Amino acid sequence: MAQHFFKTGFAAFLHSRRALRHFRRRLMFESLGTPAHTVPVPAPLSQALRQASEDDAAAVLARTGSHAAGLTEAQANAIRARTGPNEVEHEKPLPAWLHLWQCYQNPFNLLLTALAAISWLTHDTKATVVIASMVVLSTLMRFVQEGRSHRAAEQLKALVSNTATVLRRSQGNADASVPTERPIHDLVPGDVIVLSAGDMIPADCRVLQAKDLFVSQAAMTGESLPVEKHAHAASAATDASDSVLAAANLLFMGTNVVSGAATALVLATGKGTYFGTIAARVTAVERTPTAFQAGVNSVSALLIRFALVMVPLVFLTNGITKGDWAEAFLFALSVAVGLTPEMLPMIVTTTLAKGAVVLSRKKVVVKRLDAIQNFGAMQVLCTDKTGTLTQDKIVLARHLDALGASSEEVLKFAFLNSHYQTGLKNLLDHAVLDHVEMATELRLAQDYRKVDEVPFDFQRRRMSVVVSEQDDHHELICKGAVEEVLAACTRVQDGAQVLALDAPLLARVQALTGALNQEGLRVVAVAAKEVPPHKSIYSVADEADLTLIGFIAFLDPPKESAAPALRALAAHGVTVKVLTGDNDLVAAKVCRDVGLAVDGAVLGTHIDTLDEAALRLLVQQQHLFAKLTPLHKERIVRALRANGQVVGFMGDGINDAPALRAADIGISVDSAVDIAKEAADIILLEKSLLVLDEGVIEGRKTFSNMLKYIRMTASSNFGNVFSVLVASAFLPFLPMLPIQLLVQNLLYDISQTAIPFDNVDEALVRQPLRWNPQGLGRFMVFFGPISSVFDIATFALMWWVFQAQTLAQQALFQSGWFVVGLLTQTLVVHLIRTPKLPFVQSHAAWPLMATTLAVVAVGIWLPMGPLASYFKLQALPLAYFGWLVALVLGYAVLATVLKRLYVQRYGWQ
Incomplete structure (x- = not known):
């Protein structure tokens, strides 16, 4: 059952922005742009909380129908049936029709739809069908993939869900209770819960007993310092204008215990909490794009700008040289379709989802899909030593x-x-x-x-x-x-x-x-x-x-796996820095035992004396930091990030929460305290650096496959448009009819749908990978013209060898370029997927091999089969296929030679 569950989409559901509400509270409040205490709360809730604050403990218990020993199981079940689960408003699963609509809504699909509409209005039915097929293919593949993710959501949540210690009263003994661990969503008003350091506050509560209880309310009020809470009733004379958040005997959902212990009575749960009243507004706020989303957006913008420049050039060139402006317009529309990377959203979604599935099998839970890219880009890993370098069996x-x-x-x-x-x-x-x-x-x-x-x-x-x-x-x-x-x-x-x-x-x-x-x-x-x-x-x-x-x-003996894990991380370009609150001598001894070279230790007291500039210099040079407070850890992480490095932080304690939030990629474990899991982006089901290293590599593979598609699309598009411009300037007819160009593009898109499942060369994941839009432009200009060389050679072949020089013979010319163009475009999938020699030094995965072979077969069959006349293609003479082999092999050789020159000069990634 578990194996089937992992295979059905595992952490991909997080891309649908659904669950793990408790993990997202801080992000949600920050997205409001103002502290939570400035958000108006309904008067009935405010009055009820204020009344609970002013009443003594006995009165509050009486009003809620509870008991100092808690509720019985029967009472709790009856209340839950009335109030529902302890869940705040969140982004709910979308209805199927609305989800399908959202999968359709992206700039590329909208552009293609506009082109399809224009084709329909100009009575080009075939073009309309082909363009619509592209839109449907892209939308449905994304819809199916995300749909599988939605269906796995509830099972996934259980992997990293939080619990609360609840007092359940015995039916037979009214004063006897048993502490039990219950999922947070099972809590009801009237429950009595036990809190200690590291716990998330699971609902709005009234403190019944407290001992040195300090609570962090930063997520609610923006206050950076913990606030002390106690059980004493508030004075009824309190200024009514004061926020109830200032009440010293009330606890609020979304905050967390920093130190001390308490017993508290649950006053409100789910949508009835202070947090719940503004959660609906938070879910409606558009999030700031992450580094990953910004990278995708920058690439999309580059391709769209390229299309906006080239399509008008194609239109004007054909209109001026052919004199048929209507046909030139249709052809320019087809070129615009060819330049549109309509499969990009689907490729991104499928690649990330597939990466999350694989990571789940490696005991890595991805809370947010786009964190996979940061995982692969990580250059520095900051970690404690306990449980990572040591056995965690003290x-x-x-x-x-x-x-x-x-x-x-x-x-x-x-x-x-x-x-x-x-x-x-x-x-x-x-x-x-x-x-x-x-x-x-x-x-x-x-x-x-x-x-x-x-x-x-x-x-x-x-x-x-x-x-x-x-x-x-x-x-x-x-x-x-x-x-x-x-x-x-x-x-x-x-x-x-x-x-x-x-x-x-x-x-x-x-x-x-x-x-x-x-x-x-x-x-x-x-x-x-x-x-x-x-x-x-x-x-x-x-x-x-x-x-x-x-x-x-x-x-706490060193782990046997620690030394090989550290060597693996170093080999993959990840520098490990140890940040611990422990003694520097102990930490240094452990580091030496596991082969981590350290030149002394920097103590927290020394960090206190440094300004930010000095700290930035120090963190680059040193690898062991000891006797640290939570603030020290956070400062070190921020200093590393200020140096331009992608920083991961691995922690599981309450003292690690600030650093987890400060890091590019927060990593925790399923056994961590609530607040650490809330702050993390990645949850390890096993606290091991080997597991972490495997996750890093999988993150890089996922990102590498996305880069393959983007590079293939960009370089192929550039070459095609360049070829079209050359042909349009000199030929008395179009080098390819709009419908033929559209069919070729559709087949090419199909050949790329298996890229998310492709193999990745080991050499490509040895170093961190990051977005580089400038490098993409250089790659496009470098490799695009290669196909144009052989396109022009094909034009010469069809013109002089096969005498396709007149309007009556244009079908033969167009058929010849249709096949060469499709085969070289499909071959480039294998040439650009690796810097190595394709088919010899690096093999594509079988799904990619299968789709490309199928597309090649269909591309050759179309002009030779019964559908040729439908697409205005013409059967090619047998002599053509000898030339075809020579052109394709020449293309492969030239592309391989230039690829080596490119790697030597610029590197591959």
Whole structure:
């Protein structure tokens, strides 16, 4: 079933702009152009939220018909049947007729339709049929491909969907509840949810309980700093003109928890939320084109400008030389059709969709199809080391006292800290909890009771819990980064005695931790102090005058796949830079173990001293950055982008979200925190650089196939028009009738429909690929005239060898050029698809071989078969085919020679 699912279009549905609503919230709000708090909200919603803010928790629960322990399953189902799923207004799947209309609407189809209408009005029925066939072919192929994507949407969403921790009340016990993970779209008003650092707020909520809760509301208000939230009821005297977003006890859909923990009551879901009231307006806003879309648009504009110049020239040349302005007009229309890359939208859609399908099989979920091009263009990858360079299986290797002796007491304090904290437990916490025996764990849990905690944040880099031992005395236990914990310590415990932390002892302690870091161990300090038993609320200010108990050291061995993955990325032109909040010695040791050359490490404190110009220079030279805050990571990514590089950032933590948004291509994993997945463009189902490298290569293959079509179309069009101008100036009749030109163009288009499925040379994906419209113009002018040389040779052949010199013999002349033109145009597909020798050094995929062979066969059969008279073609003499072979081979040889000269001078990509 899963295999069938992936084959049916997988991440292509994202091109249809449908799902993953939670991932798109920030983009949606930014597209409004103004902060969300300036958007008017319906008065009933504003009043309901304000009332919930002013009521105490009991009153709010009573009004919603809920309970402090949450709803029962039956209650939740009944409410969901009434309110619907927790989904905001979004770009819904289009009806089939409207989707078909949108597939038809592009500049090329509209131009062809206008030409078809003109042909109809001039009673050229055959031309009308052929042009209409081109439009139908392009539209239907795009419609079918995108339709498959739509049908896979709901299954795709499940791959990277977010969940919320919901309290479900037992039917038998009104006060008992069980925390369960539920999809966000299942939430209903009245649900009680548990939040911790990294969680997205899934609905509009009223805080019931909170501990050091800080929420980022940047997506809603534009505020860059997190806002503290609490459970206290707001004063009824609050200025009514104040936005409800300022309420300190309300949480809003689309924001996220930065630190702390909370229990909250869901007030509104889906369209009934603050976010939902303006989502419909957001979906109607036209997005700013991405780099990929801008590239496609620039290429389209180039081809259209070329047509606008050449078509009038063809019209005037034929009108002046032949004197038949009506026929010249029809011929110019046919040339305009030939110059129109009507298959470009279909080729782009099919190529991107096919690339997304292949990426899905490589465990890479593409959230936005045009991100594939940025994936392939990536020049620098910034990544953390944990889980990418290392195994992400951290084990507690040592538990030592402050002077280096093994200590069970340190392990006990570390366990209590990890066990009782309610924030986002990281891998180090899990390693501590897994290390302690079950019997010891049960005894400690029975002997101790939690009093309070001071949650972790990225400035302090430590967190504390306060516990009461058998309700006797209170103990504050602090765990965190060595430097930050030592900064809060004044004493050191050495066995039964406590020593003052003077300079010599501090140097000894630092030497111990440095030695552990040199071994590649991540060291966490543990400190404690006894606090007054009458106190129940603690803050950061209490993390002072601590006694250092000791250290816990963790081992995260390097991945076996890391070294070959780094070599593969380097071979493919991707520079890897490690950005970590960890110790610089540990990070350097890991980098050396996996073969990543680093010349020291740049610390976050040093980055703080640099201006943007100095930072831009530094990030180019260095590859390891340690002890970073989220802001440091974001600054590094922006500095790399300012240097003109395409930057990817791979992260899975809440501290990675700013850098993920700042990067050209944000990469996360399915196990990441909600906010990291929301900010990413690509989701890896496996946290591995090898998977990432495979994705990069597939992105380049996808882009390379799109470039093939664009180059073929541009160069072929230029050559054809040049040939037409030459022939029109000297021949007493048209070199090819409008209907013949249209049929030739239709057959040529059919031969190119398999390009998205073509093979790509390994050499073409070794380096990042980017749009280069200027290079396209040069390529067009360089290769276009090659076909004209052999077109002119064909004119001479038909004129002097086969004596097709009069109006009565024009059908023979036109048939001869029809076949040569079609065969050389079809052959150019194979010549330009690779810089290598076609058919020998590089083979096209079988679908492309099949379509081109079929088109060649049809092209030769048309003048020789029963339909020849219908298209005003004439059977060619057998002697012609010997000349045909010579012309085609000559074309292939000349094109190959000039291709090598072009590669030597300009390169291929």
